[in-house]
Amino acid sequence: xxxxxxxxxxxxxxxxxxxxxxxxxxxxxxxxxxxxxxxxxxxxxxxxxxxxxxxxxxxxxxxxxxxxxxxxxxxxxxxxxxxxxxxxxxxxxxxxxxxxxxxxxxxxxxxxxxxxxxxxxxxxxxxxxxxxxxxxxxxxxxxxxxxxxxxxxxxxxxxxxxxxxxxxxxxxxxxxxxxxxxxxxxxxxxxxxxxxxxxxxxxxxxxxxxxxxxxxxxxxxxxxxxxxxxxxxxxxxxxxxxxxxxxxxxxxxxxxxxxxxxxxxxxxxxxxxxxxxxxxxxxxxxxxxxxxxxxxxxx
Amino acid sequence: xxxxxxxxxxxxxxxxxxxxxxxxxxxxxxxxxxxxxxxxxxxxxxxxxxxxxxxxxxxxxxxxxxxxxxxxxxxxxxxxxxxxxxxxxxxxxxxxxxxxxxxxxxxxxxxxxxxxxxxxxxxxx
Numbered sequence: 001x002x003x004x005x006x007x008x009x010x011x012x013x014x015x016x017x018x019x020x021x022x023x024x025x026x027x028x029x030x031x032x033x034x035x036x037x038x039x040x041x042x043x044x045x046x047x048x049x050x051x052x053x054x055x056x057x058x059x060x061x062x063x064x065x066x067x068x069x070x071x072x073x074x075x076x077x078x079x080x081x082x083x084x085x086x087x088x089x090x091x092x093x094x095x096x097x098x099x100x101x102x103x104x105x106x107x108x109x110x111x112x113x114x115x116x117x118x119x120x121x122x123x124x125x126x127x128x129x130x131x132x133x134x135x136x137x138x139x140x141x142x143x144x145x146x147x148x149x150x151x152x153x154x155x156x157x158x159x160x161x162x163x164x165x166x167x168x169x170x171x172x173x174x175x176x177x178x179x180x181x182x183x184x185x186x187x188x189x190x191x192x193x194x195x196x197x198x199x200x201x202x203x204x205x206x207x208x209x210x211x212x213x214x215x216x217x218x219x220x221x222x223x224x225x226x227x228x229x230x231x232x233x234x235x236x237x238x239x240x241x242x243x244x245x246x247x248x249x250x251x252x253x254x255x256x257x258x259x260x261x262x263x264x265x266x267x268x269x270x271x272x273x274x275x276x277x278x279x280x281x282x283x284x285x286x287x288x289x290x291x292x293x294x295x296x297x298x299x
Numbered sequence: 300x301x302x303x304x305x306x307x308x309x310x311x312x313x314x315x316x317x318x319x320x321x322x323x324x325x326x327x328x329x330x331x332x333x334x335x336x337x338x339x340x341x342x343x344x345x346x347x348x349x350x351x352x353x354x355x356x357x358x359x360x361x362x363x364x365x366x367x368x369x370x371x372x373x374x375x376x377x378x379x380x381x382x383x384x385x386x387x388x389x390x391x392x393x394x395x396x397x398x399x400x401x402x403x404x405x406x407x408x409x410x411x412x413x414x415x416x417x418x419x420x421x422x423x424x
Contacts, residue, residue: 043407
């Protein structure tokens with residue numbers, strides 16, 4: 001267990017510490033050979049991209065995998081769910097679920113996979129190109145892509161909140177006045193997507209509070225943690241990039257620090273997209289669990 | 300520390316030679332320069348690079364070695380090219396520098412290839 005923990009830490013943190021020592025070494029080399037400075041700058045960028053693009057691309061690949069599996073899960077489940085809905089009839093009056101909502105949630109997953117993730121990857125590529133060739137600048141383009149992605153994601157979250165209006169008053173221990181300071185904390189401290197995050201969490205909470213009457217609170221918590229784990233991981237890696245950028249800013253070249261910052265910002269947007277996917281997962285899972293529970297209770 | 304005095308004595312010797320035998324000066328200068336350069340390389344530069352690499356020994360990747368070795372190669376090429384230019388062979392020194400740059404880039408080819416592959420895997424289509 002200890003070894004596993006250590007290896008996880010080494011995998012995630014290792015490249016960042018490596019970067020710090022490489023920066024030290026390059027500043028030494030620069031000091032001895034000022035004529036070599038142009039070269040060290042380029043070589044350092046190569047090293048950083050080789051070392052640190054790996055965690056970023058890994059999280060992208062993971063999210064792509066998750067979206068694909070959720071989309072295929074839905075495609076497999078949909079006929080079954082439709083048959084169940086047709087068979088049950090009266091049960092739906094109790095649950096107050098909208099079947100269109102399910103379609104919307106899964107549509108969001110497909111949309112994220114086919115449209116949002118490629119655009120985000122394009123923004124990342126543009127950032128890398130800008131840093132490799134400082135004469136040809138794509139910064140504004142990358143920023144535009146990122147901000148429009150955020151706008152799309154927040155519009156979808158708003159649509160979710162419009163859909164979920166029923167059954168908000170049932171027991172849900174985390175909602176209400178108790179988590180307001182927590183929300184404020186998140187909103188203040190997570191840079192790009194803080195308020196989006198709290199809104200999403202709020203609407204997920206409102207939705208699952210309706211369901212918590214039917215399924216146990218521990219099951220609900222476990223569904224939540226399974227669904228939100230990828231998002232939290234992406235968030236941690238994004239923070240790692242931002243922290244490293246802040247740490248190396250005084251003594252590194254401008255390109256290096258800016259590149260780290262850009263990758264961090266892109267990962268924050270990726271985290272926002274991940275929340276959309278997690279929401280679809282939570283919705284589908286709670287839907288199915290509640291449904292099966294009600295069906296078996298009826299017997 | 301001794302190397303500094305040795306270098307200075309070589310410089311004085313060369314100054315004397317340029318007065319005593321001006322015709323022989325270029326060939327003597329070149330020979331002496333090469334000998335001193337090799338001496339300095341093996342007594343100062345290589346041990347220094349080794350101790351620098353020993354400092355960052357724990358790092359797993361080949362990047363530190365690559366960086367220090369390419370900086371050393373670049374420095375040697377620069378010095379030799381400067382010597383050629385001193386003798387009036389500017390074109391030859393240019394050629395020498397270009398070849399050394401290509402050698403350094405060749406050392407970095409695996410890393411650059413890895414970088415291109417990583418970026419390629421990012422391209423979404």
